[in-house]
Amino acid sequence: MKLGLDGQTVLLTGATSGMGPDIARAFAEEGARLGLLTRQPEAVADLVQELSAQRVRIDAFACDITDADSCSAAAEAAEAGLGQPFALINLAGGSGPIGKTGVETTREEFHDILDLNTTGIFNMIRAVAPAMMRAGRGRIVNVGGTFGLRGRAGRLAYSASKWGLRGVTKSFALELGAYGITVNTVAPGMVDGPRFREKVCANMAVAEGITHEEAAARHAADYALGRVSTARDVANACVFLASDAARQITGVDLPVDGGWAAL
Amino acid sequence: MPICPGDTRLPNQFSLEGMAVFVTGAANGMGAAVSRVLHEAGASVVLAGRDLAALDKLASHLHGSRVVPCDVTEEASVAGAVATALERFPTHRWGLANVAGGTGPGGKTVWEHSLLEVEDIFAVNVYGPFLTMKHFLPVMIAARAGAVVNVGGTFGFKGAALSSAYGATKWALRGFTHSAALEAGPHGVRVNSVNPGGVDGPRLRRQLAEAAERTGVPYQKLYDDFAARSALGRMSSDIDVANAVLFLLSDAAGNITGQDLLVDGGTVV
Numbered sequence: 001m002k003l004g005l006d007g008q009t010v011l012l013t014g015a016t017s018g019m020g021p022d023i024a025r026a027f028a029e030e031g032a033r034l035g036l037l038t039r040q041p042e043a044v045a046d047l048v049q050e051l052s053a054q055r056v057r058i059d060a061f062a063c064d065i066t067d068a069d070s071c072s073a074a075a076e077a078a079e080a081g082l083g084q085p086f087a088l089i090n091l092a093g094g095s096g097p098i099g100k101t102g103v104e105t106t107r108e109e110f111h112d113i114l115d116l117n118t119t120g121i122f123n124m125i126r127a128v129a130p131a132m133m134r135a136g137r138g139r140i141v142n143v144g145g146t147f148g149l150r151g152r153a154g155r156l157a158y159s160a161s162k163w164g165l166r167g168v169t170k171s172f173a174l175e176l177g178a179y180g181i182t183v184n185t186v187a188p189g190m191v192d193g194p195r196f197r198e199k200v201c202a203n204m205a206v207a208e209g210i211t212h213e214e215a216a217a218r219h220a221a222d223y224a225l226g227r228v229s230t231a232r233d234v235a236n237a238c239v240f241l242a243s244d245a246a247r248q249i250t251g252v253d254l255p256v257d258g259g260w261a262a263l
Numbered sequence: 264m265p266i267c268p269g270d271t272r273l274p275n276q277f278s279l280e281g282m283a284v285f286v287t288g289a290a291n292g293m294g295a296a297v298s299r300v301l302h303e304a305g306a307s308v309v310l311a312g313r314d315l316a317a318l319d320k321l322a323s324h325l326h327g328s329r330v331v332p333c334d335v336t337e338e339a340s341v342a343g344a345v346a347t348a349l350e351r352f353p354t355h356r357w358g359l360a361n362v363a364g365g366t367g368p369g370g371k372t373v374w375e376h377s378l379l380e381v382e383d384i385f386a387v388n389v390y391g392p393f394l395t396m397k398h399f400l401p402v403m404i405a406a407r408a409g410a411v412v413n414v415g416g417t418f419g420f421k422g423a424a425l426s427s428a429y430g431a432t433k434w435a436l437r438g439f440t441h442s443a444a445l446e447a448g449p450h451g452v453r454v455n456s457v458n459p460g461g462v463d464g465p466r467l468r469r470q471l472a473e474a475a476e477r478t479g480v481p482y483q484k485l486y487d488d489f490a491a492r493s494a495l496g497r498m499s500s501d502i503d504v505a506n507a508v509l510f511l512l513s514d515a516a517g518n519i520t521g522q523d524l525l526v527d528g529g530t531v532v
Contacts, residue, residue, distance in 0.1 A: 001277045001304055001509055170532045177494025177529050224448025229518045236276055236515035245506035248499045251532030252525050259448045262441040262521020 004244030006031035009082045011075075013065055013124060014092030016043045018193060019143075019231040023091060026235035027242075028056040035078035035085070037063035037071075037124075038092075057082065065092050065120035071127035079131055087139040087242040088128045093117045096158035110157045117161035122168050125183075129176060138181035139242040142169050143234070146189045146257045162187075166253060173251030182250035186237045189257030190219055190228040224259030276515040279306035283355035284512060285348050286310060287335050287395060288363030290317040292464045293414070296501035297362050297508050302328060304509050307355060309348040311335075312363065335363050335391030345398040358512040359399045359411045361392040367429040369470065370477070381428045388432035389439070396443055396454070404450040410516075411453070412508045413440050415523065417460035420531045433458075437523055444521030453520040457507045460527025461489055463498035494529025 010027045014020050015036040024034055028051050036044050041060035051058045059081050063074035079085060096113030097105050121142055132138025147155055148162025166185055173183040190196060197216070204215040220227050237256045240246055255261040284301050288294035289310035295317075298308045302325045310318045310325075311333035318330040329351050333344035367384030368376060392413050403409025418426060419433030437456060444454040461467065471489065475482040490498050507526045510516055525531055 001300075001506060001513075003277070173529050173532055174494045178496055180495070182495070182529075223518075224445050225451065225453070225518060225520055226449055227518065232276075233518040236517075237519070240277075240510050240515060245510065248495065248497075248503035248526050248528050249507065249524070250494050250529035254519070254524060255522055256519050258518045259444050259453075259520040262444045 001243070001245050003030050003239065005087075005239070005242065007033065008086035009033045009035060009078075009084065010087040010089060010242065011035040011037055011078055011085050011128060012089045012091060013037045013063065014090075014143075015047060015060075016040065018091075018195060019188075019191060019234050020091055021047050022231035023089060023235040023238055024051065024058075026232065026239050027089075028054065028058070030239060030243075032087075033057040033082050034059075035082050036060040037065075037074045037078065039064050065124050066115050068123045068126065071123045075127040075131065084135050085128055085131055086137070087141070088124065088132075089238055089242070090121045090124055090140070090142045092120065093143065093161075096155065096161065098158075099154045100156075101154065102156040105157050110160070113157045114161045114164060117158070118164035118168060121165055125168070125172055129172070129181065132181050133176070133179040136180045138176070138179070139246075140172070140176075140181065140183040141238045141241045142183070142185045143238070144169075144185040144187045144253065146187050146255055146261055148185075149187060149253065149255065149261050169253075170251045177250055182241070182246065184241045184246075184250060185253045186234060186241065187253050187255040187257065187261070188229050188234045189223060189255070189260045191234060192228050192230050196228065222260060223257065224262065227258055229256050229258065276517075277304070277510065277513050279304040279358070279509065279513060281305075281356060282358050282512070283307040283309060283348070283352035284358035284360055285345070285395065285399065286360045286362055287333065287391065288312055288361075289321065290314040292466070293459075293462065293501040293504060294362040295321050297360055297505040298325060298328070300502065300505035300509050301358075301360070301512070302326075304513070306358065306512075307352055309351070311344050311348075335394060336386040338394050341394040342398050345395070345402075349402060356406065357399060357403050357409045359395055359409075360508050360512070361395055361411070361413045363391055364388045364414065364432075366466065366470070367426070367432070369429075369473070370425050372425065373427045376428055381431075384428050384432055385435070388429070389435045392436060393439060396439070400443065400447055400452065403452045404447060407451040409452045410512045411443070411447075411455070412511045413454070413456040414504070414508070415440070415456045415458045417458055417525065417527050417531050419458060419523070420525070440523065441521050448520055453511075453516070455511045455516070455520060456523045457504060457511065458523050458525045458527065459499050459504045460525065460530045461493065461498050462501055462504060464501060467498070492530055493527060494532060497528055499526055499528055
């Protein structure tokens with residue numbers, strides 16, 4: 001498959017933790033130049049060094065996605081340093097309150113997670129899209145979540161933020177299509193990694209009086225394919241949607257969830 | 264049960280090396296494009312269809328491919344074609360791409376259809392993929408590997424005045440896709456659909472020409488209006504569709520199942 005990402009500039013938010021490093025590596029393998037937009041550029045220094053050593057052109061830029069001015073400044077700095085952006089991968093986001101009902105969720109908690117997961121991506125697209133519009137081409141991939149496809153008791157604020165993100169995605173897709181820009185969502189289910197192992201499974205093990213391994217197995221059993229996703233599964237979907245091969249795909253939600261959303 | 268397969272990084276997860284893919288409707292435009300793209304990605308392609316002359320011609324360009332006669336509306340024909348394919352590529356991981364399909368009677372309301380017309384389009388668009396899945400899924404399940412991609416369409420996402428029977432087949436195919444994904448998933452087998460809208464090719468051009476004839480609106484205007492209905496403002500190509508089929512068959516989509524991926528330039532948004 002011709003992915004066409006060689007030499008293209010890809011901007012990625014949220015590279016500091018979780019799936020970020022693996023998504024950066026996947027684009028680096030395709031020959032992309034990488035701009036990591038993060039609140040703490042020093043926190044991605046190891047990743048920058050690792051990929052620089054493989055002759056990847058990569059740099060980090062300070063960016064707080066909840067601050068529109070910061071997004072604009074980061075977009076400008078990245079374009080000056082790495083050239084016209086071809087793709088923007090919006091990974092940065094948070095979990096919001098876990099295990100609280102809507103009634104128990106405070107107004108501030110609700111506001112904060114929407115500010116990060118929904119408004120933050122709106123800010124970022126507003127900052128980067130004009131350069132793509134001038135170029136007449138671009139790819140935007142927003143990392144949502146499967147709780148943006150269903151309701152979720154105990155995760156109301158997070159679920160609302162991911163549903164909101166789909167509205168941002170689809171409306172931008174309609175507005176930016178005429179400029180040759182595609183805008184899509186990748187919706188991962190549970191993703192393996194430190195958060196899953198050390199927080200999610202640990203909490204479940206305590207709550208249910210079961211072992212860590214049993215908690216992990218219960219999570220895996222939620223999915224038709226019998227496993228949680230890997231960061232690489234999600235990275236592959238991002239790479240595909242950013243590639244030439246997906247040039248005619250826009251406004252879609254692509255779940256990477258082992259079949260959970262098919263239920 | 265493995266929670267996650269560990270490091271799934273491979274040299275190129277978008278490659279289909281070592282996979283054999285059974286492609287239905289391989290003789291026509293989209294099926295031929297899918298076959299070419301899968302072949303380029305390293306797959307051994309089984310070209311299944313009725314027009315053997317066209318299939319043989321395509322096979323002569325795709326080194327290592329095989330032609331098998333197959334009428335997807337006849338179970339005996341499907342069973343025989345699958346058996347032949349398995350004999351020819353006994354050691355391969357299998358993929359199945361259900362591309363064969365028809366358009367059904369256009370321009371008729373629900374109440375103007377005969378039962379036979381509806382049955383005929385269901386036979387090709389729904390029973391066809393059902394039969395190939397019925398005969399391939401046990402093979403994939405036994406191998407604990409494999410992937411199916413059904414080619415549906417945007418009419419499986421919306422109502423379609425004057426194309427109700429065709430639209431209903433595409434909704435039905437999504438139902439089979441989702442349920443088969445849930446049933447086959449625990450055995451390590453994935454089932455997804457790719458849903459094109461407005462694919463530029465002989466079929467769409469013929470339909471637009473008929474509409475121009477019927478309505479008196481110039482063909483070019485109908486063509487341009489059609490393309491303009493998508494966010495990207497252009498028709499899809501059969502290669503766009505083929506690339507999505509390739510992605511969903513590949514290991515790069517290893518944890519994607521039960522999904523309907525639209526390739527329509529942004530019309531169902």
